[in-house]
Amino acid sequence: MAILDHLGITVDSVPRASAQFNPVMEALGYIRSHDADDCAYWRQSGQPEVLLYPARADGTEPHEHGRVGWQHLAFAVDSRDEVDRLHAVALEAGWVAVREPKEYPRFTERYYASFVEDDNGIRLEFMHNPAGWD
Template identity: 65%
Template sequence: MPLLDHLGITVTDLERGRAQFAPVLAALGFAIGHGDDHSLSWNKDDETELILMAPRDDDPEPHRHGRVGWQHLAFAVGSREDVERLHTIAVTAGWTPVREPKEYPRFTERYYASFVEDDGGIRIEFMHNPPRDV
């Protein structure tokens, strides 16, 4: 059982959110779950459920990276090639590249990641940080 049960993300447009999130989450092994006019969910085994939600007003203000609140969601993947593959899938689905796949030695000498944002400013990261060889 995961400690974090679900993560709800409000997007500027639910159908556009579906088009952008669905290919990425499918590539990560998530299956589509419950959906209606107000929300849509994805599930994977015992992972945290991800739920996209429609905005509550007609003119939602996009998220601004760096403000108090949401920062980004990082997906840990098995290899550098997976980082690159998921980055390509996201960009093809309409995500905007923020940082292309590269090493981040300020985190660890093994850290390799990319960052993308959706139309509403929601940022996700694909990262690979293998354990240090013992």
């Protein structure tokens, strides 16, 4: 059985992206294990590492949602209040609200989520869906 071990994300500036990611990752329970101009990463026991790498080419544009490639990364949390808290932490760290916290009955009657995006066009979702997809 394969298990997701880590997620590498290419960003324009690792220090700038790290400043936006760190408050969110810490609020999710991750610990920043490395922070340099060429790489930053966070770890949490039993969870995939999240790594930031610099773009290899100068002048690349931020990722545009809906284009081929990255769509979003969703973090499942324990409550609606936690979705709201993480959304606020992200906004305070400079992320932009794509969708404010709300219910998504098209997924399930219990699905509650918010979406935020950073300067690189990286989109995160904070979601609460008790009892899963049934």
